[in-house]
Amino acid sequence: MPKLKLARHWWVIGIGLSLLFLLRFLPPDTSLARLRQKGSINVCYPPNLKPLISYQRVGDKVEGIETSIIQSLAQSLDLRINWNLQRDWYRSIDPSAWGIRKGACDILVGGIVDSKASKGFFILSPAHLQSGWAMVGEMPQRRDEVGFWAPYFGLDVARFTATSYLDKARLNPYFLSDPDEALSMLKSRELKAVLTDSLTAAWLAEMTGLASWQIAELPSFGFSLATWKGNVTLRRAMLKSAKSYRPETQP
Amino acid sequence: MLFYLSTIYAIWLREIKRSFRDSGQLTGAFIRPMLWVMIFGIGLTPYFSGGISESTFVVPFTYSQFILPAVAVLNVMYAAVQSGVSLIWDREFGFFREVFASPAPRVAVFLGKLLGGATIATLQGMLVLILAPAADVPVSWRQGMLATLALFGLAIVFSAFAIVIASRMSSFQGFGVFSNALILPLYFLSSSVFPLDPSLSVEQQILIFPPWMVFAVRVNPITYIVDMLRGIMIDYHQFAPYLGSYVLLGLCAVLIPWAYREFQRRS
Numbered sequence: 001m002p003k004l005k006l007a008r009h010w011w012v013i014g015i016g017l018s019l020l021f022l023l024r025f026l027p028p029d030t031s032l033a034r035l036r037q038k039g040s041i042n043v044c045y046p047p048n049l050k051p052l053i054s055y056q057r058v059g060d061k062v063e064g065i066e067t068s069i070i071q072s073l074a075q076s077l078d079l080r081i082n083w084n085l086q087r088d089w090y091r092s093i094d095p096s097a098w099g100i101r102k103g104a105c106d107i108l109v110g111g112i113v114d115s116k117a118s119k120g121f122f123i124l125s126p127a128h129l130q131s132g133w134a135m136v137g138e139m140p141q142r143r144d145e146v147g148f149w150a151p152y153f154g155l156d157v158a159r160f161t162a163t164s165y166l167d168k169a170r171l172n173p174y175f176l177s178d179p180d181e182a183l184s185m186l187k188s189r190e191l192k193a194v195l196t197d198s199l200t201a202a203w204l205a206e207m208t209g210l211a212s213w214q215i216a217e218l219p220s221f222g223f224s225l226a227t228w229k230g231n232v233t234l235r236r237a238m239l240k241s242a243k244s245y246r247p248e249t250q251p
Numbered sequence: 252m253l254f255y256l257s258t259i260y261a262i263w264l265r266e267i268k269r270s271f272r273d274s275g276q277l278t279g280a281f282i283r284p285m286l287w288v289m290i291f292g293i294g295l296t297p298y299f300s301g302g303i304s305e306s307t308f309v310v311p312f313t314y315s316q317f318i319l320p321a322v323a324v325l326n327v328m329y330a331a332v333q334s335g336v337s338l339i340w341d342r343e344f345g346f347f348r349e350v351f352a353s354p355a356p357r358v359a360v361f362l363g364k365l366l367g368g369a370t371i372a373t374l375q376g377m378l379v380l381i382l383a384p385a386a387d388v389p390v391s392w393r394q395g396m397l398a399t400l401a402l403f404g405l406a407i408v409f410s411a412f413a414i415v416i417a418s419r420m421s422s423f424q425g426f427g428v429f430s431n432a433l434i435l436p437l438y439f440l441s442s443s444v445f446p447l448d449p450s451l452s453v454e455q456q457i458l459i460f461p462p463w464m465v466f467a468v469r470v471n472p473i474t475y476i477v478d479m480l481r482g483i484m485i486d487y488h489q490f491a492p493y494l495g496s497y498v499l500l501g502l503c504a505v506l507i508p509w510a511y512r513e514f515q516r517r518s
Contacts, residue, residue, distance in 0.1 A: 012278060016278070016280070019281065020284065028293045123313065230314075
């Protein structure tokens with residue numbers, strides 16, 4: 001008995017599969033093409049998030065650990081960087097009050113935590129910096145006031161865990177408004193210690209000469225670059241650039 | 252036992268060959284993901300991507316990512332229900348008369364048909380995964396395996412359901428109309444093309460969507476299977492993560508015996 005061939009229309013399967021594979025390479029949006037046409041990339045950042053990123057009035061420049069990832073990305077895309085300072089970013093706890101507008105920012109950088117909460121608003125690059133929680137200063141005693149600085153975008157759950165940690169240790173949190181306040185209060189001994197992310201803690205320790213120590217029981221987290229949802233081609237470029245990125249400062 | 256297994260294999264292979272030889276079904280299997288993911292998904296993505304203050308629904312995915320697992324479910328549903336047509340065909344053209352006159356056990360013939368339909372449906376569902384990179388959904392090997400398993404479970408459920416319907420129908424046209432009238436409402440009311448915001452309670456959802464729609468989405472079992480697949484592929488659940496697998500197992504437990512009963516009585 002002659003064997004029946006499995007399929008009579010191999011050409012349909014061939015064309016169908018080829019089309020599906022080819023469609024994967026079609027750009028799903030114009031986010032990257034628009035930047036290439038413009039020749040520059042608008043990068044939004046908060047005013048003071050030392051040591052991650054901050055605006056320096058003297059010399060009118062942007063400094064910080066997170067600037068190098070942006071420079072690497074811009075270089076790989078052959079684009080100029082337009083630093084776009086967002087003065088109200090982290091000014092309040094409500095992100096919708098920060099005045100960050102979609103049209104003004106192609107990419108956002110500045111303490112954006114790689115978390116589900118951040119993904120509610122953005123699409124993220126892989127975390128380029130890893131951090132965790134650390135204390136800087138002297139070992140606080142029960143009922144001491146401990147500074148707390150962690151305004152980062154998308155840190156919601158981890159921030160809650162960290163403040164619960166202070167509660168459990170019977171320490172009173174003092175919510176700081178920026179890292180310079182943390183620095184001056186540590187220097188003047190108004191605060192015995194500050195609980196913050198490990199990168200900021202290392203910076204504060206370096207600036208004050210005080211000791212810092214990791215809080216191992218609190219979760220670690222990573223910082224990412226963010227772009228708006230739908231900017232898939234730009235995100236792909238961010239992923240490609242992140243693979244070749246070598247940070248100048250390793251925490 | 253060997254005879255039993257070889258009967259299942261023979262019927263299964265027949266189903267596979269028939270599907271691979273049906274150019275219309277093959278074309279549909281390739282066209283559906285292209286239309287839904289590449290045109291519908293990408294076309295609507297900008298409308299669902301707000302800024303910080305402009306976002307109505309704060310959800311951790313883009314529209315293309317959201318719709319991709321649902322399109323895989325749609326492809327499975329179409330292919331599985333299509334397998335019911337072959338049952339009408341076999342009955343009308345006397346194939347079953349010949350098979351049932353042979354010593355082939357009925358349960359083996361039934362299982363061959365069920366597994367054949369489910370295999371084709373699973374393969375068609377997996378075609379959608381080829382477009383995962385286009386929708387910006389990175390699928391690891393583990394996720395791919397789990398998604399295939401979930402699609403196979405759904406394919407079994409719908410193949411069994413197709414057998415139930417086809418056993419009760421005598422015309423191809425009637426079956427075609429009925430299957431469309433069944434698949435599309437189930438698909439659209441499975442939270443496949445719009446999310447019921449997970450941060451809202453049922454009472455809050457009713458303020459945004461009409462209550463009848465919230466009710467229809469919640470009683471539709473496909474909702475929980477789509478949700479399970481989203482959990483696997485984009486790590487997002489609207490409902491408790493275990494619900495999808497429970498619903499799938501429950502549907503298998505009801506539909507497979509029902510399909511066998513109908514198959515025995517009417518074929």
